[in-house]
Amino acid sequence: MRIGITGASGFIGRHLTASAIGQGHAVTAYSRRPGMGLTQPKEAPHALPETPLDALVHLSGESLMGLWTPEKRDRIWKSRVDFTEALVAHLGTWQPENRPKVLVCASGAGFYGNSGAIAVDERSPRGEGFLADVCAGWETAAHRAEAFGIRVITLRTGMVLGRDGGALPLLRRLFASGLGGRLGSGQQWMAWIHVEDAVQLLLKAITTASVRGPVNLCAPEAVTNAEFTQKLAAALHRPAFFHAPAFALRLLLRGMADEMLLSGQRVTPRVAMEIGYGFAHPTLSDALASLV
Numbered sequence: 001m002r003i004g005i006t007g008a009s010g011f012i013g014r015h016l017t018a019s020a021i022g023q024g025h026a027v028t029a030y031s032r033r034p035g036m037g038l039t040q041p042k043e044a045p046h047a048l049p050e051t052p053l054d055a056l057v058h059l060s061g062e063s064l065m066g067l068w069t070p071e072k073r074d075r076i077w078k079s080r081v082d083f084t085e086a087l088v089a090h091l092g093t094w095q096p097e098n099r100p101k102v103l104v105c106a107s108g109a110g111f112y113g114n115s116g117a118i119a120v121d122e123r124s125p126r127g128e129g130f131l132a133d134v135c136a137g138w139e140t141a142a143h144r145a146e147a148f149g150i151r152v153i154t155l156r157t158g159m160v161l162g163r164d165g166g167a168l169p170l171l172r173r174l175f176a177s178g179l180g181g182r183l184g185s186g187q188q189w190m191a192w193i194h195v196e197d198a199v200q201l202l203l204k205a206i207t208t209a210s211v212r213g214p215v216n217l218c219a220p221e222a223v224t225n226a227e228f229t230q231k232l233a234a235a236l237h238r239p240a241f242f243h244a245p246a247f248a249l250r251l252l253l254r255g256m257a258d259e260m261l262l263s264g265q266r267v268t269p270r271v272a273m274e275i276g277y278g279f280a281h282p283t284l285s286d287a288l289a290s291l292v
């Protein structure tokens with residue numbers, strides 16, 4: 001297949017590019033930044049140069065890490081919802097034979113909001129909050145590509161675990177400094193996935209013609225934050241005595257603390273199971289053992 005990837009310079013994009021090339025696909029990797037050795041869009045980030053594609057994987061987006069000031073929220077929204085709207089409109093200007101047959105657009109498990117201990121799958125309704133609003137707007141923008149006969153898949157991704165990106169390198173440093181510990185009550189659920197599974201499940205969704213709509217990119221074993229902390233401490237052979245109280249996290253990180261650290265989702269990857277995807281790392285202990 002000919003696969004285009006936006007955000008190819010990022011954590012998931014780099015792994016996806018390597019795996020797709022390894023499987024014999026031809027990859028066009030896009031980056032907004034010059035000097036990356038990647039294909040640069042023309043006048044604006046959404047203006048991908050027209051080239052025949054079988055699939056387009058759209059991973060671009062402002063990092064969610066950091067203080068969610070009004071300006072940061074604006075960048076998070078615009079780089080996802082507005083960018084995806086513009087990208088889809090741009091694809092409409094391509095010759096029909098060049099347009100990708102399938103558009104895979106990133107989204108997040110944050111779509112489900114703070115769903116507590118209730119298990120959620122792809123049929124569950126959206127949740128409340130800024131992140132849920134962003135994910136819902138992002139997915140709606142992607143689905144507009146269906147008007148051009150494009151199959152659309154949205155990836156409701158949990159925390160992606162890898163050595164070279166995402167949250168794990170930072171967590172390792174915290175635990176190494178003795179600052180590892182649960183966040184708030186530790187009872188919030190965490191959806192996670194090993195980066196290798198994230199990429200292989202994404203590629204399987206592309207090649208499985210029956211898959212359209214949301215796909216939970218999450219391992220089958222969701223854990224609470226307390227369990228995650230204990231398993232990471234065990235894998236690193238480090239203590240996890242530290243406890244970050246909710247009020248301190250809120251004071252430091254404001255909205256980001258509530259939506260990303262103190263709340264969570266108990267996500268079931270129903271579509272992955274329906275299409276018979278075999279997780280290489282179905283349990284957290286196994287995933288961490290392979291990464292640390």
Ligand SMILES: NC(=O)c1ccc[n+]([C@@H]2O[C@H](COP(=O)([O-])OP(=O)(O)OC[C@H]3O[C@@H](n4cnc5c(N)ncnc54)[C@H](OP(=O)(O)O)[C@@H]3O)[C@@H](O)[C@H]2O)c1
Nearest residue numbers: 007009010011012031032060061062079106108157159160
């Ligand atoms: N990693 C996770 O745990 C996780 C979990 C859930 C959802 N996701 C979603 O999956 C997608 C990929 O994740 P990732 O971890 O690979 O992200 P990442 O490492 O932060 O990479 C995202 C890429 O997006 C581009 N980008 C950054 N800021 C941008 C902006 N303001 N406007 C437009 N493009 C911008 C950059 O590419 P260029 O500068 O080269 O164009 C960057 O390499 C993201 O949309 C993320 O929200 C990730």
